[in-house]
Amino acid sequence: MIDKRLLAQESRARGLNENQEIQKQVQALEERLMLQALLAEEERAAGAPSEAELRAWYEGHLTELTQPERVRVVRIFAATPAGASAAQRTQAKQRAERFAQQLRAGQPREKVAAGGDGPEKARGGELGGLARGDWRGDVAVEKAAFALKKVGEVSPVVAEAGGFSVLQLLERREARVPPFEEVRAEVEARMLPQRKRKVFEDLLERLRRAGTIEIDVAGRP
Structure with missing residues (x-):
């Protein structure tokens, strides 16, 4: 602050404060x-x-x-390699079908998710609460998620870019106008x-x- 005052004093001494600009x-x-x-x-x-x-x-x-309708779901993903052959896609789909069977049999979702390929497996497969339009991936996954009506319900296998998914509903919140x-x-x-x-x-x-x-x-x- 002292240095600033000294510089200001010098500016005035030189008449710079009279500068029109x-x-x-x-x-x-x-x-x-x-x-x-x-x-x-x-x-x-x-x-x-x-x-x-x-x-x-x-x-x-x-x-x-x-507040829009929201769902919270588990997603277990079976990936296919880039340029996958028909046989490789069949194998991935069969993996996803096994995931669906395991979920329907009541196996813990964290255990089933650990065998999947998506990044969400680190969160027990959970994608979090999502509204329509929040999905950044394939719209087929969004459609399948919102088709689930009861907590615990498991979707059919969903074909998407890069593989196959199966979803399980954890929570559903209908659209509402808050008081x-x-x-x-x-x-x-x-x-x-x-x-x-x-x-x-x-x-x-x-x-x-x-x-x-x-x-x-x-x-x-």
Whole structure:
């Protein structure tokens, strides 16, 4: 900080603070800081949105707040090598069918997953909670996952790029609109930009009605 002060003193001693370009930048910075302070003051004066305003926003944005249908599944993958022959694909499909039989027989999914090839086997085969469109792989896997209805249900073998999969449903959550109380904080946060914009526009409108601005020939207000 001392070095900074020494450098500033030397700049003034050389008259650099009188430089027109520097003065323009200082003025621009001053105006920007004052504007920020003014808007912050107006936002404080406006206060937080009322409960009625929050609920009105909630009711008007139910579609956006709807939580999509989700499933949590186990995937056991039997891979085929690049350029696999028909025989190799048959062998991989047979492996996947054995995985399905093991799951249906009640063998622990972690044990079955350990024999698979996908990276998810390190997590006991679990892919986590996924909504439609979250799948980054073959859409056939997504379709098979959402076709499962009961926890523990095992899918038929699914052919996909690079091999064959079998899926088991761990959890299913239907699409739902969360109650207002559950998403109140989210509603308030999502209202904030809109509220800030309204405060700004209201202030600007008042100033336009009451204020007077003169511009000189050099274009400076």
